[in-house]
Structure formats: C-alpha cells, structure tokens
Amino acid sequence: MSSTASSESASGLDSLAVGGDALVGMATLGKTAAALALVIAIILVCTALLRRWNPQKRAAGGHLRVIGSAALGSRERVVIVEVEGTWLVLGVGGGQVSKLHELEAPARPDGEASRPPVEGERFAARFARALKHNAGLGGRGRGDS
Incomplete structure (x- = not known):
C-alpha cells in the first residue's frame, strides 16, 4: 500500500509542478501584456497633449x-x-x-x-x-x- 500511495503522491507532485509552470507562464504573459498596454496608453496621452497644445502654431x-x-x-x-x-x-x-x-x-x-x-x-x-x-x-x- 505504501508503494501505491507513494506513486500517487509522486504523480500528484508532478502534475502540481507542471500546473505551477503553466501558472508562472500565464503570470509572465499577463505582466507583459500589462506593460504593453501601459506603453500604448502613455503614447496616446502624449499624442493628445501635443495636439491640444499645438506647437506648430507657436513655431x-x-x-x-x-x-x-x-x-x-x-x-x-x-x-x-x-x-x-x-x-x-x-x-x-x-x-x-x-x-x-x-x-x-x-x-x-x-x-x-x-x-x-x-x-x-x-x-x-x-x-x-x-x-x-x-x-x-x-x-x-x-x-x-
């Protein structure tokens, strides 16, 4: 019985390790997507500010x-x-x-x-x-x- 319990325990640890790797991968992907969204938002805000101030008229x-x-x-x-x-x-x-x-x-x-x-x-x-x-x-x- 102990060999069956130990094999189940080992397969459970393996599945937990594989699931943990997937979670880490998803977290990394989420952080990358959030950073990209932040950069795009900064670009849009800067563009809106430049259009509002219109530096061409003050050249x-x-x-x-x-x-x-x-x-x-x-x-x-x-x-x-x-x-x-x-x-x-x-x-x-x-x-x-x-x-x-x-x-x-x-x-x-x-x-x-x-x-x-x-x-x-x-x-x-x-x-x-x-x-x-x-x-x-x-x-x-x-x-x-």
Missing part, C-alpha cells in the same frame, strides 16, 4: 504662419507662408524648398487678425481671394456673379 516665436498649401503631385506642394508681414510662395518637394514668389501680406482688419481660416473653405478660393485683394481687383472678378 519660430509666432513669426511664422502657414497661410495655405496645395498638393501638386504625390510629393510636391505649393505652400504660402507669412513671415513678419511678407507672404512667401514656396515650392516643397524632393527634399528641397524653393522660393517661387514673394509679396506683401494683405492688410487684415483687427477682428480678422486672430480669426482662423473657415474650416470648409478650400485653399483655392482663399488663395484667389487673397490674390484679388492684393492686386486691387476687390469684389467682382471673372468668376464672381
């Missing part, structure tokens, strides 16, 4: 402001940038920036100085209006009724 001490941009190709863009009262029309693409044109920024009324561009307004319409205003054409152009 170069507030002297640089992107007026608008338009894609010309898959990697080429035309960008209008205002720097200290001057608009620069820049061509951006292929790892380089080229100045295409330079003109004085149009005078803005005091109320409009801090107003961001209208969300639904297209770049082409804003650019055409700015060019008309700068050229002195004012209200009615070819496309206006």
Whole structure:
C-alpha cells in the first residue's frame, strides 16, 4: 500500500509542478501584456497633449504662419507662408524648398487678425481671394456673379 500511495503522491507532485509552470507562464504573459498596454496608453496621452497644445502654431516665436498649401503631385506642394508681414510662395518637394514668389501680406482688419481660416473653405478660393485683394481687383472678378 505504501508503494501505491507513494506513486500517487509522486504523480500528484508532478502534475502540481507542471500546473505551477503553466501558472508562472500565464503570470509572465499577463505582466507583459500589462506593460504593453501601459506603453500604448502613455503614447496616446502624449499624442493628445501635443495636439491640444499645438506647437506648430507657436513655431519660430509666432513669426511664422502657414497661410495655405496645395498638393501638386504625390510629393510636391505649393505652400504660402507669412513671415513678419511678407507672404512667401514656396515650392516643397524632393527634399528641397524653393522660393517661387514673394509679396506683401494683405492688410487684415483687427477682428480678422486672430480669426482662423473657415474650416470648409478650400485653399483655392482663399488663395484667389487673397490674390484679388492684393492686386486691387476687390469684389467682382471673372468668376464672381
């Protein structure tokens, strides 16, 4: 009887050891998953904070402001940038920036100085209006009724 009891006892210890290894493996997997979730949460919080503070608007001490941009190709863009009262029309693409044109920024009324561009307004319409205003054409152009 003692041999049967000892063999049952040995098989019970073996099954406990195998079960213990499985529990340790599951605990390690759980810790790894928790660490990964923590890293992802930190990344999401940092991204939300950066979007809220929007460092792009404060670049170069507030002297640089992107007026608008338009894609010309898959990697080429035309960008209008205002720097200290001057608009620069820049061509951006292929790892380089080229100045295409330079003109004085149009005078803005005091109320409009801090107003961001209208969300639904297209770049082409804003650019055409700015060019008309700068050229002195004012209200009615070819496309206006």
